[in-house]
Amino acid sequence: MTRTPRRTSPSTLFLWCIMTTIAAPAARAAEPVRYSVRFPAPQTHYVEVEARIPAAGQAEVELMMPVWTPGSYLVREYAGKVEDFAAKKPDGSALEWSRSRKNRWKVATAGTDEVVATYRVYGRSMSVQANWIDASFAMLQGAATFMTPADGVARPHEVVVDPAPGWKRSITGLPAAPGGKPHHYVAADYDTLVDSPIYAGDPAVYEFTVDGVPHLLVNEGEGGVWDGPRSAKDVEAIVRAEKAFWGHLPYDRYVFFNILGEAGGGLEHKNSTVLMASRWATRTRPSYLAWLNLVAHEFFHTWNVKRLRPVELGPFDYENEVHTPSLWIAEGITSYYDRLIVRRAGLCSVAEYMAGDPPSAGEDRTINDFERLQTTPGRLVQSLEDSSYDTWIKFYRRDENTANTQVSYYLKGAVVAFLLDAKVRKATDGAKSLDDVMRLAYSRYAGDKGFTTEEFQRTAAEVAGVDLSDFFRRALKTTDELDYAEACDWLGLRFAKDKPEKKPEPGKDEKPAKGWLGLTTKVEDGRLIVSQVRRETPAFDAGFNVGDEILGIGEDRIPAGQWSKRQEAFRPGDKVSVLIARRDRFQRLDVTFAQEPARDWVVDLTPDPTDAQKAHRKAWLGE
Numbered sequence: 001m002t003r004t005p006r007r008t009s010p011s012t013l014f015l016w017c018i019m020t021t022i023a024a025p026a027a028r029a030a031e032p033v034r035y036s037v038r039f040p041a042p043q044t045h046y047v048e049v050e051a052r053i054p055a056a057g058q059a060e061v062e063l064m065m066p067v068w069t070p071g072s073y074l075v076r077e078y079a080g081k082v083e084d085f086a087a088k089k090p091d092g093s094a095l096e097w098s099r100s101r102k103n104r105w106k107v108a109t110a111g112t113d114e115v116v117a118t119y120r121v122y123g124r125s126m127s128v129q130a131n132w133i134d135a136s137f138a139m140l141q142g143a144a145t146f147m148t149p150a151d152g153v154a155r156p157h158e159v160v161v162d163p164a165p166g167w168k169r170s171i172t173g174l175p176a177a178p179g180g181k182p183h184h185y186v187a188a189d190y191d192t193l194v195d196s197p198i199y200a201g202d203p204a205v206y207e208f209t210v211d212g213v214p215h216l217l218v219n220e221g222e223g224g225v226w227d228g229p230r231s232a233k234d235v236e237a238i239v240r241a242e243k244a245f246w247g248h249l250p251y252d253r254y255v256f257f258n259i260l261g262e263a264g265g266g267l268e269h270k271n272s273t274v275l276m277a278s279r280w281a282t283r284t285r286p287s288y289l290a291w292l293n294l295v296a297h298e299f300f301h302t303w304n305v306k307r308l309r310p311v312e313l314g315p316f317d318y319e320n321e322v323h324t325p326s327l328w329i330a331e332g333i334t335s336y337y338d339r340l341i342v343r344r345a346g347l348c349s350v351a352e353y354m355a356g357d358p359p360s361a362g363e364d365r366t367i368n369d370f371e372r373l374q375t376t377p378g379r380l381v382q383s384l385e386d387s388s389y390d391t392w393i394k395f396y397r398r399d400e401n402t403a404n405t406q407v408s409y410y411l412k413g414a415v416v417a418f419l420l421d422a423k424v425r426k427a428t429d430g431a432k433s434l435d436d437v438m439r440l441a442y443s444r445y446a447g448d449k450g451f452t453t454e455e456f457q458r459t460a461a462e463v464a465g466v467d468l469s470d471f472f473r474r475a476l477k478t479t480d481e482l483d484y485a486e487a488c489d490w491l492g493l494r495f496a497k498d499k500p501e502k503k504p505e506p507g508k509d510e511k512p513a514k515g516w517l518g519l520t521t522k523v524e525d526g527r528l529i530v531s532q533v534r535r536e537t538p539a540f541d542a543g544f545n546v547g548d549e550i551l552g553i554g555e556d557r558i559p560a561g562q563w564s565k566r567q568e569a570f571r572p573g574d575k576v577s578v579l580i581a582r583r584d585r586f587q588r589l590d591v592t593f594a595q596e597p598a599r600d601w602v603v604d605l606t607p608d609p610t611d612a613q614k615a616h617r618k619a620w621l622g623e
């Protein structure tokens with residue numbers, strides 16, 4: 001029996017693995033943990049888990065539940081959903097157990113070779129990092145479902161799924177266990193189990209192969225609304241485009257879980273992804289484009305972050321936060337490429353690509369990354385690497401002041417990726433691009449190795465053949481404004497602010513300017529409430545607070561629904577006194593209306609590109 005160290009830190013574990021490999025190359029693989037998961041009453045949102053834990057020769061077995069899941073950098077306390085924990089011997093006799101940490105259970109084995117732990121997990125969170133169980137289907141995430149021995153020993157983990165009556169299938173990225181028993185899967189190790197969501201239900205499944213490799217699109221909840229065949233055809237086009245980008249498919253089989261309902265979002269895994277979208281999303285062009293971008297994004301992670309990863313992101317410590325400065329590479333570069341891949345796959349037009357992200361909740365217009373970044377006051381407060389490092393306490397814990405103090409590593413990361421792409425293209429006279437940087441980085445650092453931020457930067461500089469240290473220092477470590485001139489010149493792009501002045505046509509374009517305070521409001525219980533106050537606005541300067549209830553301007557009451565209409569009655573420069581209620585006391589705030597800032601950062605193709613610019617665009621947008 002091998003004496004196993006306690007799980008102290010990933011590096012200790014890593015060393016231990018090397019040492020045991022060297023010391024005992026012929027050692028027998030550790031005994032597997034064997035789970036069965038059942039849904040005796042799925043309408044109550046519970047999954048029942050039985051875990052059979054090898055315990056031979058051990059006085060105690062300590063089990064742990066992750067507190068977070070890779071790809072989503074927030075401590076989620078999965079143990080909080082666990083109930084009815086019990087431990088027994090295989091003969092059914094009870095074993096003593098106690099809690100040793102918020103996410104650990106310690107069982108006295110009393111000499112048994114196998115501990116049978118049972119518990120149930122409540123799952124009614126429609127999100128890609130949590131469990132959902134109801135009468136129709138279950139979507140289980142490994143970190144939220146499976147306890148494992150806390151000793152850190154690498155061992156297989158087997159799962160047998162018992163679908164509820166009426167559920168025809170279980171589907172997961174895990175390989176089927178040898179012997180071909182239905183609903184029986186095996187993960188080579190705990191990381192693989194955590195990385196392999198498990199679905200059970202009765203979905204619409206579309207299968208296609210690319211280079212002989214099978215792919216499944218699993219649509220849960222099509223409901224006669226979602227266009228399944230079309231979505232499968234377009235997912236296949238995205239797979240082909242990304243395979244062409246990277247040059248290979250790094251898995252034997254891939255599953256797209258597409259859960260259609262009220263929620264949105266996606267989470268990447270090594271050979272699967274969980275997507276959530278509205279079942280109406282195939283019905284309108286903007287929402288369908290947003291879904292295609294999501295597919296391209298999560299699938300791009302198959303390479304970028306699941307295999308080519310920042311060195312800090314593996315092996316995973318499931319019990320503590322893991323900080324890295326490089327999420328701008330993992331998420332920002334992926335965000336840069338998601339829409340670009342959709343464009344290169346021919347699934348959107350150049351005009352749609354240039355328009356930017358389709359409107360999302362609370363927005364009524366498309367917006368490109370440049371405009372969103374340049375209108376976020378927090379870009380001048382937080383650097384890109386800080387944004388990445390602090391994601392656990394900032395990006396994943398946003399509040400009403402976030403726009404003022406933070407910049408998203410998705411957003412600024414995507415813009416920096418664009419600038420880097422253009423820089424490499426220009427430095428190599430179009431011979432190379434960021435695509436080559438990603439492929440070279442993959443060939444060097446994919447797998448267990450990981451890259452440091454310096455290694456990634458050196459790889460980029462090597463492909464560009466020029467010194468990029470000043471570019472990276474400014475872009476990653478400072479809050480200096482980014483310089484778009486070089487990229488725009490190379491690709492023949494221009495911003496609205498750079499367009500030649502158009503003379504207004506009398507009577508047509510001469511609309512009186514509207515007053516603007518820069519407040520974001522919401523209506524709550526019929527009351528008009530301030531929901532966000534951005535820096536660099538009249539409202540911020542006048543001292544409006546989030547939570548203020550706006551009652552009137554001057555001596556006139558403003559019905560909650562009339563706010564935007566009433567503002568139209570004012571002009572830039574008008575001074576007014578706004579009556580508010582703050583913590584149930586009346587108060588007046590003096591404020592001067594300003595003119596809403598022009599949309600300077602709307603970008604388009606210059607109408608008269610040079611031949612060189614035309615060629616550069618074609619290479620970039622894949623026309």
Ligand SMILES: [Zn+2]
Nearest residue numbers: 297301331334
């Ligand atoms: Zn992502």
